[in-house]
Amino acid sequence: MKLVQNKKTFTIGFIMLISFVLCYMGMMSPNFGNGRNGLEYADDMFNSLSKGSAYFIEEAQKVADGQLGKNITLAIKASSADEAVKWGKLYTGAGATVTVKDSSISIEGDYGKILGAVVADSDFMYHNDSKSLERKYGYEGREATYNWYNSLKKIDAAFKSKAQFQEEFDLVKVQQKALEPAYNYYGVEIKKVSENKLSLIFLLSFYLVYTVWYGFGLYYLFDGLGIVVAKTKKAA
Numbered sequence: 001m002k003l004v005q006n007k008k009t010f011t012i013g014f015i016m017l018i019s020f021v022l023c024y025m026g027m028m029s030p031n032f033g034n035g036r037n038g039l040e041y042a043d044d045m046f047n048s049l050s051k052g053s054a055y056f057i058e059e060a061q062k063v064a065d066g067q068l069g070k071n072i073t074l075a076i077k078a079s080s081a082d083e084a085v086k087w088g089k090l091y092t093g094a095g096a097t098v099t100v101k102d103s104s105i106s107i108e109g110d111y112g113k114i115l116g117a118v119v120a121d122s123d124f125m126y127h128n129d130s131k132s133l134e135r136k137y138g139y140e141g142r143e144a145t146y147n148w149y150n151s152l153k154k155i156d157a158a159f160k161s162k163a164q165f166q167e168e169f170d171l172v173k174v175q176q177k178a179l180e181p182a183y184n185y186y187g188v189e190i191k192k193v194s195e196n197k198l199s200l201i202f203l204l205s206f207y208l209v210y211t212v213w214y215g216f217g218l219y220y221l222f223d224g225l226g227i228v229v230a231k232t233k234k235a236a
Contacts, residue, residue: 010224
């Protein structure tokens with residue numbers, strides 16, 4: 001019994017799979033800039049395009065402005081005395097009166113200004129400018145952003161316990177629209193979809209063609225070998 005049942009489809013499938021493997025090897029080579037392979041290049045491109053579509057600083061600033069003039073007084077607890085000091089620098093920089101005792105922090109100040117400081121620092125980090133935060137607080141900008149996030153979680157819990165739901169709602173909006181994108185996308189180059197349409201279309205089209213390419217290669221190869229899926233005949 002011959003192994004190859006249909007030379008034509010077997011040859012087509014074999015050529016498609018060999019070319020698929022060669023293309024894959026080319027994609028995995030570090031020739032796409034900065035030592036990246038094709039997958040890393042595509043991943044960086046999609047991250048950059050995603051970042052370019054995640055700029056909501058203006059919306060977050062409007063939320064902060066809506067709380068201007070509203071004074072808050074609360075106490076939160078850090079995980080250590082050193083962390084409490086670093087948290088205190090954030091809120092002092094936002095114009096609040098801060099008292100640090102061991103790992104406990106008392107904060108009194110304009111809530112709108114505090115949220116505004118969060119938005120301003122998030123804008124720096126969104127544009128990959130950690131140096132501005134380092135000069136402002138005396139330690140690394142990414143750590144300062146993380147400290148904003150952790151301390152705001154404590155404030156969020158304090159608002160819930162006091163049934164200050166509007167304040168809590170606005171805090172979450174500023175976190176989601178400003179702080180989280182700034183932290184998560186730090187270091188990623190900003191690219192807009194409108195300015196990279198051809199690159200986006202090429203990457204998506206290539207992904208689709210490459211997937212179909214592999215599938216049809218297998219289909220023709222198995223067809224050439226006589227391996228096919230047939231419907232089961234119904235019993236009479």
